[in-house]
Amino acid sequence: MQPTYGDVKAASDRISGQVRPVVLTPADTVGGAQVRLALEHLQYAGSFKARGAANFMLAHRESGTLPRVGVTIASGGNAGVACAWAARIVDSAATVFLPNSAPAVKLERLRGLGAQVLRGGDTYADAAAECERYAATTGALRSHAYDDLYIAAGAGTLLEEIVAQMPELDTVVVAVGGGGLFTGVATAAAHHGIRVVAVEPENCRAFNAGLEAGHPVDVPVESVAADSLGASRTSEMAIAAAGSAAFRSVLVTDEQIISARQSLWDDRRLAVEHAAGTALAALRSGAYIPDPGERIAVVICGANTDPGDLVTK
Secondary structure (H helix, E strand, O other): OOOOHHHHHHHHHHHOOOOOOOOEEEOOOEOOEEEEEEEHHHOHHHEOHHHHHHHHHHHHHHHOOOOOOOEEEEOOOHHHHHHHHHHHHOOOOEEEEEOOOOOHHHHHHHHHOOOEEEEOOOOHHHHHHHHHHHHHHHOOEEOOOOOOHHHHHHHHHHHHHHHHHOOOOOEEEEEOOOOHHHHHHHHHHHHHOOEEEEEEEOOOOHHHHHHHHOOOOOOOOOOOOHHHHOOOOOOHHHHHHHOOOOEEEEEEOHHHHHHHHHHHHHHHOOOOOHHHHHHHHHHHHOOOOOOOOOEEEEEEOEOOOOHHHOOOO
C-alpha cells in the first residue's frame, strides 16, 4: 500500500504529544537562497525515526494487532533505537537485529532502552533475514526500518510541522537510505506543492539507482554514512512517491559528507551523525544549486553518533 496525505494527517493526530515538535533555525544563505535547518536530531531516540515508530506502535495498539510477545525489527541502528523507545510508550517489548557494522553507540542506546539486541550478519539485508525468521518463529510483530505505511506516514509528519512554521517553504532537503523519510515527506510535499531534494552518498545510492531502473534494485553499500543510509535496496513506496512529487535526486561524496558534518560542529556545536551531514552536503558542495530567494529547509535527521571523530578547533 502507498501512504496518502490522509495517512500523514492521521499520523500527526496519533503521535501528537508523543514526539518533540521540530525546531527550525536559520542557516547561512546559500546562493541567495534562504536556508533553515530542521533540527530533528533533537527528537526522542535521537532521530526522525521516532515519528514513524510511534505511529506504528500506536496504530497497532489501536487495531489490536500488537502481540503480547512484542515487536521485532532489523536496523542499522536508528530505526531499532526508535522502535525500542516507542515500544515503551505502549508497554511492549522490542527485539532488534543489528548488522555487525552497527556502531557501538547505537548498540548501547538500544540496551539502555531495554531492547533485546541480536546480531544479524554483516549487512542490513542479513539482519532483515534473521528478523523475518525470528518473527515467524515467535509471533512477534515485524516492523520495518522504512518499507511500511505507518513508518512512512509518521515520517511525513515532519514536513507538516516544518510547513506550519515556514508556510513559504519552497524546498525540503532530506538524506535518503531505504526511502521511508523520503516517502513520507514526498507524500506531504505533493499536497503542499513543495519540492523534495533527495540526497545520497555516491557509493550508497539505492534510491537513485532505483529511479534509474524504474524499480528497486540491489546496490553495493560503502559509505561513511552507511550505518544510517546503508539500505542495499529502496522500497517500491519510495519509487512511487517520487512519481507524485516534484523532486531531485542528487549524490555527494563521503568527503563532502564529512566536511558538512564537521561544519555543523564547528559553526553550531551540533554533534550529528554522517547521515545528517549528507543532506547539508548537497547545498555546500553544489550538488543542488538553489535559485536566488528559494526558501529551503534542510533536515538534520539524527544524532546517534560517536562524536570522538569531530575535530575541535
